[in-house]
Amino acid sequence: MSQSQPFAPLVEVTRGYEIESEHAGAIAVVDSSGHLLASIGQPTQPAYLRSCAKPFQALAFVCSGAADAYGATEEELAVVCASHSGEPGHVALVESLMRKTGVTQEDLLCGIHPPFDKNVRDRLNAEGKSANALHNNCSGKHVGMIATAKHLDLPFEDYIDPEHPVQLAILGLLASLAGLEPDEIGVSIDGCSAPVFYVPLRSFSLALARLAEQGEGSDAWLRHPRVDDDQDLDIDELHEEPEEETMELSDGFPVSIQEGLSRVWRAMIRHPFVIAGSSARICTDLMRVAEQFGVPLLAKSGAEGTYAIAAFHEDEGIGITVKVEDGGQRARDAAVVECLLQLGILPDEARGPLAGYHRQLVQTLRGEAVGEVRPVFRLNRGLPR
Numbered sequence: 554m555s556q557s558q559p560f561a562p563l564v565e566v567t568r569g570y571e572i573e574s575e576h577a578g579a580i581a582v583v584d585s586s587g588h589l590l591a592s593i594g595q596p597t598q599p600a601y602l603r604s605c606a607k608p609f610q611a612l613a614f615v616c617s618g619a620a621d622a623y624g625a626t627e628e629e630l631a632v633v634c635a636s637h638s639g640e641p642g643h644v645a646l647v648e649s650l651m652r653k654t655g656v657t658q659e660d661l662l663c664g665i666h667p668p669f670d671k672n673v674r675d676r677l678n679a680e681g682k683s684a685n686a687l688h689n690n691c692s693g694k695h696v697g698m699i700a701t702a703k704h705l706d707l708p709f710e711d712y713i714d715p716e717h718p719v720q721l722a723i724l725g726l727l728a729s730l731a732g733l734e735p736d737e738i739g740v741s742i743d744g745c746s747a748p749v750f751y752v753p754l755r756s757f758s759l760a761l762a763r764l765a766e767q768g769e770g771s772d773a774w775l776r777h778p779r780v781d782d783d784q785d786l787d788i789d790e791l792h793e794e795p796e797e798e799t800m801e802l803s804d805g806f807p808v809s810i811q812e813g814l815s816r817v818w819r820a821m822i823r824h825p826f827v828i829a830g831s832s833a834r835i836c837t838d839l840m841r842v843a844e845q846f847g848v849p850l851l852a853k854s855g856a857e858g859t860y861a862i863a864a865f866h867e868d869e870g871i872g873i874t875v876k877v878e879d880g881g882q883r884a885r886d887a888a889v890v891e892c893l894l895q896l897g898i899l900p901d902e903a904r905g906p907l908a909g910y911h912r913q914l915v916q917t918l919r920g921e922a923v924g925e926v927r928p929v930f931r932l933n934r935g936l937p938r
Contacts, residue, residue: 559598563877564884567924568915576884578858578877580892580932583758585766585870587732591896591932596755600876603743603855604636605757606750607694608764608817608863609727613719614697615816616726618807619704623653630820631827632693636854638830639668639688646827647692654700661686662713663695663745670830691745698747715740715748724750726810730760744856757861758872761851765863766870767811768818769849818863821851828853835886835910842906848898858885866898883926886910891928 560577567573579594589596611633614620620630629650637643651657667674668688677684686692695712701719702709711717715724721735728735731752739751806813821828825840836852843850849865858877863870873892877885890911893899904911915924 559595560878561594561930563593563888563928563930564881564926565929566883566915566926569923573924576877576879576881578875578884578888579754580873580875580888580930581754581758582892582896582932583755583762583872585759585762585872587759589755589935590871591934592755593930593932596758597753598876599739599751599753600859600874601741601743601855601857602750602752602757602861603857603859604691605853605855605859605861605874606727607634607636607691607853608821608851608861609730609760610694610723610747611697611817612726612810612813613723614701615813616806616808616810617701617704617719617722619654619697619701620816621808622704623650623700625650625653627816627820628824628827629653629693630816631824633697634817634821634853635693635828636669636690636836637693637827638670638832638834639673639684639690640670640830641673643693643827643830644687647687647696650693650696650700654696654703656696656699656703658686660699660709661689661692661695663689663691663747665689669834670832672832689745691743691747695745695747713747715742720748724748727752727760729810730763731756732759754874754876758874761861761863761872761874762870763872764814764818764870765849765851765865765872767814768822768851768863769865769870770815818851821853822849833909835889838910839889839907842903843899845906846900846903850893850898852889854885856880858882860885860889862889862893862898864893864898866896871896871898883913887913887926887928888930891930892932895932 560579563578564576565572579598581596582591632646665684665686667684698712698719699709702712724735733756740748743749825837829836836854839852851863853861857880860875862873875888890907913926914922
């Protein structure tokens, strides 16, 4: 693959003995000092992070002091980070946080969609009820944003405006952790009407690696080179070591960013159900399997084929960002599991419990297996080929 091609083949779909479809994409694996450990496709390819950014959007809720001021529990912080399925446990956590913060359902500007969980949808239909904003997978995030504005005595009616001080704080936090300046991050509007960030995969992986390293109690990431992730970066520039700089991340925040990262990490990995849901949600299942094998790992999905992993492996933080070019979820899930297996972050024994995501069967309407969704890539170790 030449450097000019942003995406490489990741996953193929078979039917019988033939390949019926293919999915291309890109993956960037980075440590907390910004070194590119592995990749496929162009690691500097930018993508909209979608819900992958939620751990860093929640960071403002913690670092502003709002989470402490309102007495948010660890589970309530987890639902601020979540793309939840709208199950009763999720809705109860959102309602609890709303009571503490004084946020009302009318304040939420996230919109309404049917709950992700089929059982909840069926129950609502059977009872003749409609979904509401609390069933929206982003409802916790929106409560966190409004609560942050309220705590800071800021207007909150326009809390989703990209120029709102809370949104600018979120942008600044993400930029600092990703080794970028705020104006190097593109901003548009997500499906839930909040800002969404357009960031090079390698840069976001750096932020994820720092989240994992701080989450596991290491502060080695505080002195790191700034990583220049211009998407036109050539192979010679990838070999260069940027100048060292000291990161000053705690100035102006009642709760330091280091402490905020630790708390977001703990909330997510300790409450995997809250982050996604009880049925067929890869984030929950992946974190539970990782826990069974003693692997500290945070998983966060995003729409349009994006996925984020923060893991602590061999005594260092590792960040992984996946983008499937056509936005296919089946390809994204297969690529995520394959990437973790190739890197040795998950052991071979994890293949079984994650098989439904890793090598999903293609079935007839009668349940007969006629093909599979299978990864076909090999990660390049170090610099792209």
